[in-house]
Amino acid sequence: MLTTQSIFDRYEEVRARFPNVVAREASLGISSLLDIDDQVDAFVFDAFGVLNVGETMIPGADLRLDQLRARGCAIRILTNAASYDREGAIAKFQRLGLRVMDDEIITSREAALQNLSDGSWGVIADDYDPLNDLPSSVTRLKDNADDYDKAEQFLFLSTADWTTSRQGLLMSAMQQRPRKILIANADLAAPRDNGFSIEPGHYGHQIADQFPSYVHFFGKPFPDVYDLIEESLASLEPDRIAMCGDTLHTDILGAAARGWRTVLVTQDGLFAGYDTQPFSEQAHLFADWHVSRI
Template sequence: MKSPSTLWAFDAYQRIRPRLPEPVSTSITPELVPSLAAIADRFDGFIFDAFGVLNAGDMALPTAVARFHDLQAMGKHCLVLSNAATAPQQQLVQKYRNLGFPLTQDQLISSRMLVTDALASAPEQTWAVMAPASAHADQLPCRSFVITSQIVQTSREKLDSADAILMLSAQDWTEELQHGLIDSLRRRPRQVWVANPDLVAPRENGLSLEPGHYAHHLTDATGLDTVFFGKPFSNAFDAAKSRLAHIPASRLLMVGDTLHTDILGGRCAGISTMLVTAHGALKGMDVNACIATSGIVPDFIAPEI
Protein backbone atom coordinates (compact mmCIF):
# COMPACT_ATOMS: atom_id res chain seq x y z
CA MET A 1 0.00 0.00 0.00
CA LYS A 2 1.03 3.64 -0.38
CA SER A 3 2.29 5.61 2.60
CA PRO A 4 -0.49 5.48 5.22
CA SER A 5 -2.20 8.61 6.51
CA THR A 6 -2.48 9.60 10.15
CA LEU A 7 -6.24 8.99 10.00
CA TRP A 8 -5.69 5.50 8.60
CA ALA A 9 -3.18 4.78 11.38
CA PHE A 10 -5.51 5.98 14.14
CA ASP A 11 -8.37 3.87 12.80
CA ALA A 12 -6.02 0.87 12.51
CA TYR A 13 -4.99 1.26 16.15
CA GLN A 14 -8.65 1.44 17.13
CA ARG A 15 -9.35 -1.84 15.31
CA ILE A 16 -6.68 -3.67 17.32
CA ARG A 17 -7.64 -2.06 20.62
CA PRO A 18 -8.99 -5.34 22.08
CA ARG A 19 -5.45 -6.78 21.79
CA LEU A 20 -3.86 -3.90 23.70
CA PRO A 21 -3.59 -3.50 27.48
CA GLU A 22 -6.50 -1.88 29.28
CA PRO A 23 -5.65 0.83 31.84
CA VAL A 24 -7.44 1.39 35.12
CA SER A 25 -10.24 3.83 34.42
CA THR A 26 -9.61 7.32 35.81
CA SER A 27 -11.11 10.73 35.12
CA ILE A 28 -8.43 13.05 33.70
CA THR A 29 -8.71 16.41 31.99
CA PRO A 30 -5.52 17.01 29.99
CA GLU A 31 -3.57 20.13 30.83
CA LEU A 32 -2.49 22.08 27.76
CA VAL A 33 1.10 23.34 28.03
CA PRO A 34 3.32 25.14 25.51
CA SER A 35 6.21 22.71 25.98
CA LEU A 36 7.86 20.39 28.45
CA ALA A 37 9.64 23.36 30.02
CA ALA A 38 6.38 24.43 31.67
CA ILE A 39 6.13 21.26 33.78
CA ALA A 40 9.77 20.12 34.06
CA ASP A 41 9.92 20.97 37.75
CA ARG A 42 7.08 18.53 38.52
CA PHE A 43 9.12 15.47 37.48
CA ASP A 44 12.55 13.99 38.06
CA GLY A 45 12.56 11.28 35.39
CA PHE A 46 11.50 11.62 31.74
CA ILE A 47 10.85 8.65 29.47
CA PHE A 48 10.84 9.75 25.84
CA ASP A 49 9.48 8.00 22.81
CA ALA A 50 11.86 8.49 19.90
CA PHE A 51 10.10 8.72 16.52
CA GLY A 52 7.69 11.66 16.48
CA VAL A 53 9.13 13.14 19.69
CA LEU A 54 12.91 13.33 19.27
CA ASN A 55 13.18 12.63 15.55
CA ALA A 56 11.37 11.90 12.30
CA GLY A 57 13.39 9.27 10.47
CA ASP A 58 16.98 10.50 10.43
CA MET A 59 16.11 14.13 11.24
CA ALA A 60 16.15 15.54 14.78
CA LEU A 61 12.97 17.51 15.51
CA PRO A 62 13.07 21.24 16.31
CA THR A 63 13.66 22.01 20.01
CA ALA A 64 14.13 18.34 20.94
CA VAL A 65 17.93 18.34 21.14
CA ALA A 66 18.01 21.58 23.14
CA ARG A 67 15.30 20.37 25.51
CA PHE A 68 17.13 17.10 26.14
CA HIS A 69 20.32 19.00 26.96
CA ASP A 70 18.43 21.44 29.21
CA LEU A 71 16.77 18.69 31.23
CA GLN A 72 20.05 16.89 31.84
CA ALA A 73 21.70 20.18 32.82
CA MET A 74 18.92 20.54 35.42
CA GLY A 75 19.88 17.18 36.88
CA LYS A 76 16.83 15.40 35.44
CA HIS A 77 17.08 11.74 34.43
CA CYS A 78 16.26 11.18 30.75
CA LEU A 79 15.55 7.79 29.19
CA VAL A 80 14.56 6.92 25.63
CA LEU A 81 12.07 4.05 25.28
CA SER A 82 11.81 3.14 21.62
CA ASN A 83 10.00 0.43 19.69
CA ALA A 84 12.81 0.55 17.11
CA ALA A 85 14.23 -2.89 16.37
CA THR A 86 16.08 -2.67 13.05
CA ALA A 87 19.41 -1.42 14.37
CA PRO A 88 21.49 -3.21 17.02
CA GLN A 89 21.60 -1.36 20.34
CA GLN A 90 25.03 0.23 19.96
CA GLN A 91 24.22 1.43 16.44
CA LEU A 92 20.92 2.93 17.60
CA VAL A 93 22.60 4.80 20.45
CA GLN A 94 25.16 6.17 18.00
CA LYS A 95 22.36 7.35 15.69
CA TYR A 96 20.92 9.53 18.42
CA ARG A 97 24.33 10.79 19.46
CA ASN A 98 24.95 11.80 15.84
CA LEU A 99 21.63 13.69 15.88
CA GLY A 100 22.86 15.66 18.89
CA PHE A 101 21.27 13.79 21.81
CA PRO A 102 23.84 13.07 24.56
CA LEU A 103 22.72 9.48 25.11
CA THR A 104 24.64 6.71 26.84
CA GLN A 105 23.94 2.99 26.42
CA ASP A 106 22.07 3.00 29.74
CA GLN A 107 19.73 5.75 28.57
CA LEU A 108 18.16 3.86 25.69
CA ILE A 109 15.82 0.88 25.92
CA SER A 110 14.76 -0.46 22.53
CA SER A 111 12.40 -3.25 21.57
CA ARG A 112 15.38 -4.95 19.96
CA MET A 113 17.15 -4.96 23.32
CA LEU A 114 14.08 -6.48 24.99
CA VAL A 115 13.71 -9.24 22.42
CA THR A 116 17.47 -9.92 22.40
CA ASP A 117 17.37 -10.54 26.14
CA ALA A 118 14.40 -12.88 25.69
CA LEU A 119 16.04 -14.79 22.82
CA ALA A 120 19.07 -15.51 24.98
CA SER A 121 16.88 -17.71 27.16
CA ALA A 122 16.03 -20.06 24.26
CA PRO A 123 19.25 -20.47 22.22
CA GLU A 124 18.35 -23.95 20.97
CA GLN A 125 15.55 -22.70 18.70
CA THR A 126 15.97 -21.69 15.06
CA TRP A 127 14.13 -18.48 14.17
CA ALA A 128 12.95 -17.30 10.77
CA VAL A 129 13.40 -13.53 10.90
CA MET A 130 11.54 -10.70 9.19
CA ALA A 131 14.40 -8.25 8.62
CA PRO A 132 16.54 -6.55 5.95
CA ALA A 133 20.26 -7.27 5.68
CA SER A 134 20.97 -3.96 7.42
CA ALA A 135 19.36 -5.29 10.62
CA HIS A 136 22.29 -7.67 11.22
CA ALA A 137 20.03 -10.50 12.34
CA ASP A 138 23.15 -12.67 12.61
CA GLN A 139 24.03 -10.72 15.76
CA LEU A 140 20.96 -12.04 17.60
CA PRO A 141 21.77 -14.61 20.33
CA CYS A 142 20.07 -17.49 18.53
CA ARG A 143 20.19 -19.62 15.40
CA SER A 144 18.35 -17.73 12.69
CA PHE A 145 17.90 -17.02 9.00
CA VAL A 146 16.26 -14.08 7.23
CA ILE A 147 13.03 -14.64 5.30
CA THR A 148 13.75 -13.79 1.65
CA SER A 149 11.85 -13.96 -1.63
CA GLN A 150 13.92 -16.97 -2.65
CA ILE A 151 12.92 -18.84 0.50
CA VAL A 152 9.25 -18.00 0.01
CA GLN A 153 9.31 -18.94 -3.68
CA THR A 154 11.53 -22.03 -3.84
CA SER A 155 12.51 -23.12 -0.30
CA ARG A 156 9.22 -23.34 1.52
CA GLU A 157 10.47 -26.34 3.47
CA LYS A 158 13.21 -24.21 5.01
CA LEU A 159 10.69 -21.64 6.21
CA ASP A 160 8.42 -24.40 7.48
CA SER A 161 11.33 -25.97 9.38
CA ALA A 162 11.98 -22.90 11.56
CA ASP A 163 11.00 -23.44 15.19
CA ALA A 164 9.56 -19.95 15.57
CA ILE A 165 9.12 -16.61 13.78
CA LEU A 166 10.62 -13.24 14.77
CA MET A 167 9.18 -10.08 13.21
CA LEU A 168 12.12 -7.74 13.72
CA SER A 169 11.91 -5.05 11.04
CA ALA A 170 9.47 -4.21 8.23
CA GLN A 171 12.10 -2.44 6.12
CA ASP A 172 12.01 -3.97 2.60
CA TRP A 173 9.15 -6.30 3.63
CA THR A 174 6.71 -7.03 0.79
CA GLU A 175 3.22 -8.43 0.34
CA GLU A 176 4.82 -11.50 -1.29
CA LEU A 177 6.88 -12.15 1.83
CA GLN A 178 3.88 -11.50 4.08
CA HIS A 179 1.68 -13.99 2.24
CA GLY A 180 4.51 -16.53 2.14
CA LEU A 181 4.90 -16.29 5.90
CA ILE A 182 1.16 -16.62 6.47
CA ASP A 183 1.02 -19.71 4.23
CA SER A 184 3.90 -21.27 6.17
CA LEU A 185 2.20 -20.64 9.51
CA ARG A 186 -1.01 -22.16 8.20
CA ARG A 187 0.92 -25.27 7.17
CA ARG A 188 2.74 -25.40 10.49
CA PRO A 189 1.53 -23.13 13.31
CA ARG A 190 4.36 -21.82 15.49
CA GLN A 191 5.18 -19.13 18.00
CA VAL A 192 5.52 -15.59 16.63
CA TRP A 193 7.45 -12.86 18.44
CA VAL A 194 7.14 -9.21 17.38
CA ALA A 195 10.03 -6.90 18.21
CA ASN A 196 8.21 -3.70 17.24
CA PRO A 197 4.48 -3.37 18.08
CA ASP A 198 4.10 -0.06 16.19
CA LEU A 199 1.72 -0.03 13.26
CA VAL A 200 3.42 3.04 11.76
CA ALA A 201 6.41 5.29 12.40
CA PRO A 202 6.90 8.98 11.51
CA ARG A 203 9.53 9.52 8.81
CA GLU A 204 10.79 12.64 7.08
CA ASN A 205 8.08 12.40 4.40
CA GLY A 206 5.16 10.62 6.05
CA LEU A 207 4.46 7.37 7.88
CA SER A 208 6.01 3.97 7.27
CA LEU A 209 4.36 0.61 8.00
CA GLU A 210 6.00 -1.22 10.89
CA PRO A 211 6.11 -4.85 12.14
CA GLY A 212 3.02 -4.39 14.33
CA HIS A 213 0.89 -3.77 11.24
CA TYR A 214 2.03 -7.02 9.63
CA ALA A 215 1.78 -8.92 12.93
CA HIS A 216 -1.89 -8.04 13.40
CA HIS A 217 -2.60 -8.88 9.76
CA LEU A 218 -0.91 -12.24 10.36
CA THR A 219 -2.98 -12.80 13.51
CA ASP A 220 -6.19 -12.02 11.61
CA ALA A 221 -5.19 -14.46 8.85
CA THR A 222 -4.00 -17.36 11.02
CA GLY A 223 -5.66 -17.00 14.41
CA LEU A 224 -2.25 -17.38 16.07
CA ASP A 225 -1.40 -15.37 19.15
CA THR A 226 1.71 -13.21 18.99
CA VAL A 227 4.10 -12.06 21.71
CA PHE A 228 4.93 -8.35 21.55
CA PHE A 229 8.05 -6.65 22.90
CA GLY A 230 7.70 -2.90 23.32
CA LYS A 231 5.14 -0.18 24.02
CA PRO A 232 2.35 -0.30 25.11
CA PHE A 233 3.12 -3.69 26.66
CA SER A 234 4.37 -4.10 30.20
CA ASN A 235 7.80 -5.56 29.29
CA ALA A 236 8.86 -2.16 27.92
CA PHE A 237 7.61 -0.11 30.84
CA ASP A 238 8.87 -2.59 33.44
CA ALA A 239 12.35 -2.20 31.91
CA ALA A 240 12.09 1.61 31.96
CA LYS A 241 10.83 1.77 35.55
CA SER A 242 13.57 -0.63 36.63
CA ARG A 243 16.17 1.65 35.03
CA LEU A 244 14.67 4.58 36.97
CA ALA A 245 13.85 2.65 40.14
CA HIS A 246 15.38 5.35 42.34
CA ILE A 247 12.63 7.77 41.25
CA PRO A 248 9.06 7.41 42.60
CA ALA A 249 6.49 6.61 39.91
CA SER A 250 4.71 9.88 40.78
CA ARG A 251 7.79 11.79 39.58
CA LEU A 252 8.08 10.00 36.22
CA LEU A 253 6.65 11.31 32.94
CA MET A 254 6.20 9.36 29.70
CA VAL A 255 6.38 11.64 26.64
CA GLY A 256 5.09 10.31 23.33
CA ASP A 257 3.22 11.07 20.12
CA THR A 258 0.96 8.00 19.94
CA LEU A 259 -2.10 7.47 22.11
CA HIS A 260 -2.23 3.69 21.64
CA THR A 261 1.42 2.99 22.49
CA ASP A 262 3.11 5.77 24.49
CA ILE A 263 0.15 7.18 26.37
CA LEU A 264 -1.75 3.92 26.86
CA GLY A 265 1.42 2.15 28.00
CA GLY A 266 2.30 4.93 30.42
CA ARG A 267 -1.21 4.94 31.86
CA CYS A 268 -1.08 1.16 32.37
CA ALA A 269 2.32 1.51 34.06
CA GLY A 270 0.93 4.01 36.54
CA ILE A 271 2.98 7.00 35.43
CA SER A 272 2.01 10.44 34.13
CA THR A 273 1.95 11.04 30.38
CA MET A 274 2.39 13.89 27.93
CA LEU A 275 1.16 13.75 24.34
CA VAL A 276 3.05 15.74 21.71
CA THR A 277 1.11 16.51 18.55
CA ALA A 278 3.09 18.53 15.99
CA HIS A 279 5.20 15.91 14.23
CA GLY A 280 4.07 12.34 14.93
CA ALA A 281 1.14 9.95 14.71
CA LEU A 282 -1.53 12.62 15.26
CA LYS A 283 -0.08 15.36 13.06
CA GLY A 284 -2.95 17.29 11.47
CA MET A 285 -5.59 15.35 13.40
CA ASP A 286 -8.28 16.65 15.76
CA VAL A 287 -6.46 15.57 18.92
CA ASN A 288 -9.44 16.10 21.23
CA ALA A 289 -11.62 13.95 18.99
CA CYS A 290 -8.96 11.22 18.94
CA ILE A 291 -8.78 11.24 22.73
CA ALA A 292 -12.57 11.09 23.04
CA THR A 293 -12.86 8.27 20.52
CA SER A 294 -10.07 6.15 22.00
CA GLY A 295 -10.72 6.91 25.66
CA ILE A 296 -6.94 7.15 26.11
CA VAL A 297 -6.33 10.41 27.97
CA PRO A 298 -2.92 11.97 28.62
CA ASP A 299 -2.18 14.16 31.61
CA PHE A 300 -0.60 16.88 29.44
CA ILE A 301 -0.72 17.92 25.78
CA ALA A 302 1.91 20.03 24.01
CA PRO A 303 2.83 20.59 20.36
CA GLU A 304 6.43 19.44 20.98
CA ILE A 305 8.89 19.06 23.80
Protein backbone atom coordinates in the same frame (compact mmCIF):
# COMPACT_ATOMS: atom_id res chain seq x y z
CA MET B 1 -1.60 4.64 1.63
CA LEU B 2 -1.45 5.11 5.39
CA THR B 3 -3.11 8.16 6.92
CA THR B 4 -3.47 9.43 10.47
CA GLN B 5 -7.10 8.33 10.47
CA SER B 6 -6.44 4.85 9.08
CA ILE B 7 -3.63 4.23 11.58
CA PHE B 8 -5.80 5.43 14.47
CA ASP B 9 -8.70 3.26 13.31
CA ARG B 10 -6.52 0.15 13.12
CA TYR B 11 -5.19 0.78 16.62
CA GLU B 12 -8.80 0.91 17.81
CA GLU B 13 -9.56 -2.37 16.02
CA VAL B 14 -6.76 -4.24 17.78
CA ARG B 15 -7.06 -2.44 21.11
CA ALA B 16 -8.37 -5.53 22.91
CA ARG B 17 -4.78 -6.86 22.76
CA PHE B 18 -3.44 -3.85 24.67
CA PRO B 19 -3.18 -3.38 28.45
CA ASN B 20 -6.23 -2.06 30.25
CA VAL B 21 -6.11 1.54 31.39
CA VAL B 22 -8.33 3.82 33.44
CA ALA B 23 -9.18 6.72 31.17
CA ARG B 24 -8.58 10.36 32.08
CA GLU B 25 -11.29 12.81 31.09
CA ALA B 26 -9.16 15.73 29.92
CA SER B 27 -5.62 16.87 29.16
CA LEU B 28 -3.88 20.08 30.28
CA GLY B 29 -1.96 22.12 27.71
CA ILE B 30 1.60 23.24 28.49
CA SER B 31 4.11 25.31 26.53
CA SER B 32 7.12 23.01 27.14
CA LEU B 33 8.30 20.26 29.46
CA LEU B 34 10.02 22.91 31.58
CA ASP B 35 6.52 23.79 32.84
CA ILE B 36 6.23 20.44 34.64
CA ASP B 37 9.79 19.47 35.57
CA ASP B 38 8.99 20.04 39.25
CA GLN B 39 6.38 17.27 39.04
CA VAL B 40 8.56 14.74 37.21
CA ASP B 41 11.84 13.08 38.16
CA ALA B 42 12.36 11.15 34.90
CA PHE B 43 11.23 11.94 31.37
CA VAL B 44 10.91 9.00 28.98
CA PHE B 45 10.83 9.93 25.31
CA ASP B 46 9.51 8.21 22.27
CA ALA B 47 11.84 8.94 19.37
CA PHE B 48 9.85 9.20 16.12
CA GLY B 49 7.58 12.25 16.17
CA VAL B 50 9.03 13.55 19.45
CA LEU B 51 12.80 13.78 19.01
CA ASN B 52 13.05 13.15 15.28
CA VAL B 53 11.05 12.65 12.10
CA GLY B 54 12.79 10.10 9.93
CA GLU B 55 16.46 11.03 9.84
CA THR B 56 15.92 14.65 10.91
CA MET B 57 16.07 15.88 14.49
CA ILE B 58 13.12 18.03 15.53
CA PRO B 59 14.44 21.56 16.21
CA GLY B 60 15.22 22.16 19.87
CA ALA B 61 15.00 18.53 20.98
CA ASP B 62 18.69 18.34 21.88
CA LEU B 63 18.56 21.58 23.86
CA ARG B 64 15.47 20.48 25.80
CA LEU B 65 17.11 17.21 26.88
CA ASP B 66 20.15 19.14 28.09
CA GLN B 67 17.95 21.58 30.01
CA LEU B 68 16.02 18.80 31.73
CA ARG B 69 19.22 17.03 32.75
CA ALA B 70 20.56 20.33 34.13
CA ARG B 71 17.43 20.58 36.28
CA GLY B 72 18.08 17.13 37.75
CA CYS B 73 15.69 15.07 35.65
CA ALA B 74 16.68 11.60 34.47
CA ILE B 75 16.33 10.99 30.72
CA ARG B 76 15.38 7.79 28.92
CA ILE B 77 14.60 7.16 25.27
CA LEU B 78 12.16 4.30 24.81
CA THR B 79 11.90 3.40 21.16
CA ASN B 80 9.93 0.70 19.40
CA ALA B 81 12.45 0.73 16.55
CA ALA B 82 13.97 -2.76 16.37
CA SER B 83 15.95 -2.49 13.13
CA TYR B 84 19.18 -1.67 14.99
CA ASP B 85 21.12 -3.47 17.68
CA ARG B 86 22.21 -1.37 20.68
CA GLU B 87 25.34 -0.13 18.93
CA GLY B 88 23.32 0.87 15.90
CA ALA B 89 20.69 2.65 17.99
CA ILE B 90 23.34 4.72 19.76
CA ALA B 91 24.95 5.58 16.44
CA LYS B 92 21.61 6.71 15.00
CA PHE B 93 20.92 9.16 17.83
CA GLN B 94 24.45 10.51 17.51
CA ARG B 95 23.89 11.05 13.77
CA LEU B 96 20.76 13.01 14.61
CA GLY B 97 22.82 15.28 16.84
CA LEU B 98 21.25 14.20 20.13
CA ARG B 99 23.57 14.02 23.13
CA VAL B 100 22.40 10.72 24.60
CA MET B 101 24.24 8.35 26.90
CA ASP B 102 24.28 4.60 26.32
CA ASP B 103 22.31 3.83 29.48
CA GLU B 104 19.60 6.35 28.52
CA ILE B 105 18.42 4.22 25.56
CA ILE B 106 16.02 1.28 25.83
CA THR B 107 14.63 -0.46 22.74
CA SER B 108 11.86 -2.92 22.06
CA ARG B 109 14.47 -5.11 20.35
CA GLU B 110 16.18 -5.64 23.71
CA ALA B 111 12.91 -6.71 25.28
CA ALA B 112 12.19 -9.17 22.47
CA LEU B 113 15.67 -10.71 22.55
CA GLN B 114 15.30 -11.41 26.27
CA ASN B 115 12.43 -13.71 25.31
CA LEU B 116 14.25 -15.81 22.71
CA SER B 117 14.16 -19.51 23.47
CA ASP B 118 16.24 -22.38 22.10
CA GLY B 119 15.61 -23.64 18.61
CA SER B 120 15.90 -22.41 15.05
CA TRP B 121 14.60 -18.93 14.33
CA GLY B 122 13.39 -17.44 11.10
CA VAL B 123 14.28 -13.75 11.29
CA ILE B 124 12.78 -10.83 9.41
CA ALA B 125 15.42 -8.10 9.43
CA ASP B 126 17.00 -5.32 7.44
CA ASP B 127 19.56 -6.70 4.98
CA TYR B 128 22.16 -4.42 6.59
CA ASP B 129 21.47 -5.70 10.11
CA PRO B 130 24.45 -7.93 11.07
CA LEU B 131 22.31 -9.77 13.67
CA ASN B 132 25.33 -9.86 15.98
CA ASP B 133 23.10 -9.83 19.06
CA LEU B 134 21.14 -12.91 17.93
CA PRO B 135 21.98 -16.61 18.37
CA SER B 136 23.79 -18.35 15.55
CA SER B 137 20.78 -20.56 14.78
CA VAL B 138 18.92 -17.95 12.75
CA THR B 139 17.89 -17.82 9.09
CA ARG B 140 16.99 -14.59 7.30
CA LEU B 141 13.58 -14.96 5.73
CA LYS B 142 13.31 -13.75 2.15
CA ASP B 143 11.73 -15.53 -0.83
CA ASN B 144 12.55 -19.17 -0.12
CA ALA B 145 9.41 -20.90 1.17
CA ASP B 146 11.47 -23.78 2.58
CA ASP B 147 13.12 -21.41 5.08
CA TYR B 148 9.70 -20.50 6.46
CA ASP B 149 8.71 -24.14 6.72
CA LYS B 150 11.89 -25.15 8.56
CA ALA B 151 11.86 -22.36 11.14
CA GLU B 152 10.65 -23.45 14.56
CA GLN B 153 9.87 -19.85 15.61
CA PHE B 154 9.82 -16.42 14.01
CA LEU B 155 11.32 -13.06 15.03
CA PHE B 156 10.12 -9.90 13.25
CA LEU B 157 12.62 -7.01 13.61
CA SER B 158 12.18 -4.76 10.59
CA THR B 159 9.98 -4.08 7.57
CA ALA B 160 12.82 -2.46 5.59
CA ASP B 161 12.99 -5.31 3.06
CA TRP B 162 9.61 -6.90 3.72
CA THR B 163 7.01 -7.31 0.98
CA THR B 164 3.41 -8.46 0.68
CA SER B 165 4.71 -11.58 -1.09
CA ARG B 166 6.95 -12.44 1.86
CA GLN B 167 4.10 -11.73 4.25
CA GLY B 168 2.09 -14.26 2.25
CA LEU B 169 4.83 -16.86 2.72
CA LEU B 170 4.86 -16.20 6.46
CA MET B 171 1.08 -16.44 6.72
CA SER B 172 1.09 -19.66 4.68
CA ALA B 173 3.73 -21.17 6.97
CA MET B 174 1.63 -20.24 10.02
CA GLN B 175 -1.47 -21.79 8.45
CA GLN B 176 0.39 -25.02 7.75
CA ARG B 177 2.00 -25.17 11.19
CA PRO B 178 1.27 -22.42 13.70
CA ARG B 179 4.26 -21.49 15.84
CA LYS B 180 5.48 -18.66 18.06
CA ILE B 181 6.26 -15.33 16.44
CA LEU B 182 7.83 -12.40 18.29
CA ILE B 183 7.01 -8.94 16.93
CA ALA B 184 9.88 -6.78 18.18
CA ASN B 185 8.25 -3.50 17.15
CA ALA B 186 4.58 -3.17 18.05
CA ASP B 187 4.07 0.05 16.05
CA LEU B 188 1.70 -0.02 13.11
CA ALA B 189 3.44 2.94 11.46
CA ALA B 190 6.07 5.62 12.05
CA PRO B 191 6.23 9.24 10.83
CA ARG B 192 8.84 9.86 8.16
CA ASP B 193 9.91 12.91 6.19
CA ASN B 194 7.45 12.08 3.40
CA GLY B 195 4.61 10.26 5.15
CA PHE B 196 4.29 7.10 7.24
CA SER B 197 6.27 3.89 7.02
CA ILE B 198 4.66 0.51 7.70
CA GLU B 199 6.15 -1.07 10.82
CA PRO B 200 6.24 -4.69 12.09
CA GLY B 201 3.14 -4.27 14.26
CA HIS B 202 1.10 -3.79 11.09
CA TYR B 203 2.01 -7.26 9.85
CA GLY B 204 2.03 -8.77 13.34
CA HIS B 205 -1.59 -7.85 13.94
CA GLN B 206 -2.57 -9.34 10.59
CA ILE B 207 -1.19 -12.65 11.83
CA ALA B 208 -2.64 -12.19 15.32
CA ASP B 209 -6.09 -11.75 13.75
CA GLN B 210 -5.87 -15.44 12.79
CA PHE B 211 -3.42 -16.83 15.37
CA PRO B 212 -3.79 -14.68 18.49
CA SER B 213 -2.19 -17.12 20.93
CA TYR B 214 1.01 -17.46 18.88
CA VAL B 215 1.88 -13.79 18.38
CA HIS B 216 3.81 -11.93 21.09
CA PHE B 217 4.32 -8.16 20.80
CA PHE B 218 7.18 -6.15 22.27
CA GLY B 219 7.53 -2.42 22.68
CA LYS B 220 4.96 0.17 23.71
CA PRO B 221 2.22 -0.37 24.85
CA PHE B 222 3.21 -3.89 25.95
CA PRO B 223 4.76 -4.33 29.41
CA ASP B 224 8.28 -5.72 28.85
CA VAL B 225 9.86 -2.42 27.83
CA TYR B 226 8.30 -0.63 30.79
CA ASP B 227 9.87 -3.25 33.06
CA LEU B 228 13.27 -2.36 31.61
CA ILE B 229 12.72 1.36 32.16
CA GLU B 230 11.54 0.90 35.73
CA GLU B 231 14.51 -1.37 36.51
CA SER B 232 16.79 1.46 35.38
CA LEU B 233 14.89 3.97 37.56
CA ALA B 234 14.39 1.71 40.55
CA SER B 235 14.37 4.50 43.14
CA LEU B 236 11.46 6.37 41.53
CA GLU B 237 7.74 6.00 42.09
CA PRO B 238 5.77 5.43 38.86
CA ASP B 239 3.89 8.73 39.18
CA ARG B 240 7.22 10.61 39.08
CA ILE B 241 7.96 9.20 35.61
CA ALA B 242 6.49 10.89 32.53
CA MET B 243 6.22 9.35 29.08
CA CYS B 244 6.41 11.82 26.17
CA GLY B 245 5.04 10.44 22.93
CA ASP B 246 3.04 11.22 19.81
CA THR B 247 0.72 8.19 19.72
CA LEU B 248 -2.28 7.62 21.98
CA HIS B 249 -2.45 3.84 21.69
CA THR B 250 1.24 3.12 22.24
CA ASP B 251 2.97 5.93 24.17
CA ILE B 252 0.06 7.24 26.23
CA LEU B 253 -1.93 4.05 26.82
CA GLY B 254 1.08 1.92 27.74
CA ALA B 255 2.54 4.44 30.18
CA ALA B 256 -0.82 5.23 31.81
CA ALA B 257 -1.34 1.50 32.39
CA ARG B 258 1.88 1.55 34.46
CA GLY B 259 0.77 4.51 36.54
CA TRP B 260 3.18 6.91 34.84
CA ARG B 261 2.32 10.49 33.94
CA THR B 262 1.92 11.16 30.23
CA VAL B 263 2.59 13.95 27.72
CA LEU B 264 1.12 13.86 24.21
CA VAL B 265 3.40 15.64 21.71
CA THR B 266 1.30 16.88 18.80
CA GLN B 267 3.15 18.89 16.15
CA ASP B 268 5.39 16.45 14.27
CA GLY B 269 4.19 12.87 14.80
CA LEU B 270 1.07 10.84 14.11
CA PHE B 271 -1.29 13.78 14.66
CA ALA B 272 0.70 16.44 12.79
CA GLY B 273 -1.78 18.93 11.34
CA TYR B 274 -4.71 17.57 13.35
CA ASP B 275 -6.56 18.60 16.48
CA THR B 276 -5.96 15.71 18.89
CA GLN B 277 -9.09 16.35 20.96
CA PRO B 278 -11.52 14.36 18.75
CA PHE B 279 -9.11 11.40 18.65
CA SER B 280 -8.74 11.42 22.44
CA GLU B 281 -12.50 11.63 22.88
CA GLN B 282 -13.14 8.73 20.50
CA ALA B 283 -10.49 6.52 22.11
CA HIS B 284 -11.20 7.72 25.67
CA LEU B 285 -7.46 8.29 25.97
CA PHE B 286 -6.24 11.60 27.36
CA ALA B 287 -2.66 12.34 28.39
CA ASP B 288 -2.02 14.27 31.59
CA TRP B 289 -0.58 17.06 29.45
CA HIS B 290 -0.31 17.92 25.76
CA VAL B 291 2.38 20.05 24.14
CA SER B 292 3.23 21.04 20.59
CA ARG B 293 6.94 20.24 20.94
CA ILE B 294 8.89 19.22 24.01
